[in-house]
Amino acid sequence: MRWFRFAALILFVTVLQASALANLNVGPDLLLILVAFFCFYCNTTEAITTSFVIGFAADLISSPIPMGVHTISFGVFGTLLAYVHRVINIRNMPFQAVAIFTTALLVGALSQMLALFKGQVVAANIWTVLLGVSIYSGIVGPFLFLPSAWWMRIKANRFARQ
């Protein structure tokens, strides 16, 4: 794992998500797509570590949702996805899309529940937005794996179960 490249990629994607994509009512969650990417293409330890780090990055830009919410939800479901990937080799793009869609839904649901637990008021259409974000992420995600793999110098066709 090239950690310096990883840091640069996360920083870039975080800024992009907080600026260009923040004005969209419903759009893809790039950070969540990256969680799925590292779960698919890295070993389990790296996948779990990156999930928590990416969750922390998501927390930095999720104001007014309190911090910690995304760290936990990204971390929990990133870990789960990494373990699932040890059993089921998710190779095809449609399967990857479904995996991202499901992860996005679960991460979003857990985040909202944790936010509620912290006393955060949840928007009335949050579930519609969540569904939209999940669909967008599922569609866009697999196409972003290739540039991410190129940047991280990971062979995209490497699917060894670890």
Add this chain to the structure above:
Amino acid sequence: MLAGSILIIAPTEWTSSFQLAFLRIFNWPLGIGENISLSVRARGRVDDTNAVPGEKYRALLNYCTSLEAQLRDERERLNKLTGLREKFPFGNARLVEALVYPGSIDRAHGEISVDKGKESQLAKGQFVLADNSIIGTVSGVSTGGARVNLFTSPASNIPVEIAGTKRFMRGEGNNVAKILMMKDKPKIGAEVMAAKAPGLLNAPIIVGRVARCERNAESAVLWDVIVEPVCDIERLNDVVVIVMNPEKQPN
């Protein structure tokens, strides 16, 4: 997981400082990204509350185009007047811009009509400028209009300076004027300047150029000088009238 739990349990006032720090550090790239997305969204976006029917839109567009043309026109007018003030020492004189009525240019009699009159403090005898040269004087004023005698009009007789001497120049019609009985023959192309006239003109301004010289009919030792205007009267659209001592307009 532990870090996440600590963050979620910690008071929001403490944890929000991380979010604020991130926003402060990455303020510049965040601003760029936001501007890009806003400009992309603004293109082609229709705000229902501000939408108007096509017919009204066309009418508004026409109105807007006319306003823009008027604005351009006013800017040109302003530039022209301020340019004149910079070129000539008019002092407190008021420069009144007037449009020449189309079809009012009488080349044979040397007359034109303009759209400004008494309300703009125009009065008989005031000098009229066009293309940075004197073209004539106001001969008659009414409300909403005035007649201008070009210096080529047979009714015009204005003081001029030519080759350092003061003479009177009389209009001959057909776009020429004549300075009679000059002792010395001026050069062809020499400038003829309108002489200063107290209360009407406080600086010499070019009127025309010497076109040719003829022997005087009565005295063969004297010259009659034929002068042609330096301004193309045929293509005249607007003129500027010099009002030397304007009365203060009531507010």
